Amino acid sequence: MxxxxxxxxxxxxxxxxPKEGITKSVQYALAKMGMVEPDTDRLETFIGPPLQVSFAEYYGFDEKESIRAIDFYRERFKEKGMFExxxxxxxxxxxxxxxxxxxxxxxxxxxxxxxxxxxxxxxxxxxxxxxxxxxxxxxxxxxxxxxxxxxxxxxxxxxxxxxxxxxxxxxxxxxxxxxxxxxxxxxxxxxxxxxxxxxxxxxxxxxxxxxxxxxxxxxx
Incomplete structure (x- = not known):
């Protein structure tokens, strides 16, 4: 070695x-973007990569949509998700x-x-x-x-x-x-x-x- x-x-x-905090914050962001995702297990793929990459790859968001989604994500993450x-x-x-x-x-x-x-x-x-x-x-x-x-x-x-x-x-x-x-x-x-x-x-x-x-x- x-x-x-x-x-x-x-x-x-x-x-x-960080599963609970990240997936629930992504779920919150998607809801704010008008998309319902009831199963947080499907959002595990967001754990690790940059958020802008994941929102684009998994939900087809363009750059402006990704920025909006990240802002929504951080609303919940800063208040609660970080500590879940x-x-x-x-x-x-x-x-x-x-x-x-x-x-x-x-x-x-x-x-x-x-x-x-x-x-x-x-x-x-x-x-x-x-x-x-x-x-x-x-x-x-x-x-x-x-x-x-x-x-x-x-x-x-x-x-x-x-x-x-x-x-x-x-x-x-x-x-x-x-x-x-x-x-x-x-x-x-x-x-x-x-x-x-x-x-x-x-x-x-x-x-x-x-x-x-x-x-x-x-x-x-």
């Missing part, structure tokens, strides 16, 4: 399970063990940075992360490729081989590949086995415990 020094974590579907969210088991233990072992930990999410920062504080995880990087509220810097490159530009004293991106969707793996760093695909989140395997990450893990074993080995 490579000698990683800086570990990039996706947020939704990797550190926490739970950490996956053993995440706090993993982060504490990684920090104690000398790793630099960074959040790399397509969620707007302001929301990601608030969530990390809500979960009381801010002491573990040196940096939290997400998208801008205006929709810029929303792709994982841009987010990962932004992070690498902050750590120019390190080689690409010192970084690894951990995430549950193909966008995390593709972003890492585009920048030239390793990746770990987790299958306990919202990307299917087929999606993760198809993106060809450096490693695949099926649980947080498996991730602990891969990153820390005999150190825990």
């Amino acid at each position: 490579a000698e990683y020094k800086i570990i990039l974590f996706d947020l939704d579907g990797t550190l926490s399970d 969210n739970v950490l996956y088991p053993n995440i706090s233990f993993l982060l504490e063990a990684l920090e104690e072992s000398g790793f630099v930990l960074v959040v790399a999410t397509s969620k707007p940075t302001v929301f990601a920062e608030e969530l990390i504080k809500y979960f009381e995880l801010e002491k573990y992360f040196q940096l939290i990087v997400g998208s801008d509220l205006d929709g810029t810097r929303s792709s994982k490729t841009e987010i990962i490159q932004y992070i690498l530009d902050k750590y120019t004293d390190y080689k690409h081989s010192n970084f690894v991106m951990i995430g549950d969707r193909k966008h995390d793996i593709i972003g890492a590949k585009n920048i030239g760093i390793d990746s770990i695909g987790v299958t306990y989140g919202y990307g299917s086995q087929e999606e993760i395997r198809g993106a060809e990450p450096t490693y695949i893990v099926s649980s947080v415990d498996h991730l602990i074993g891969l990153l820390l080995g005999s150190r825990v």
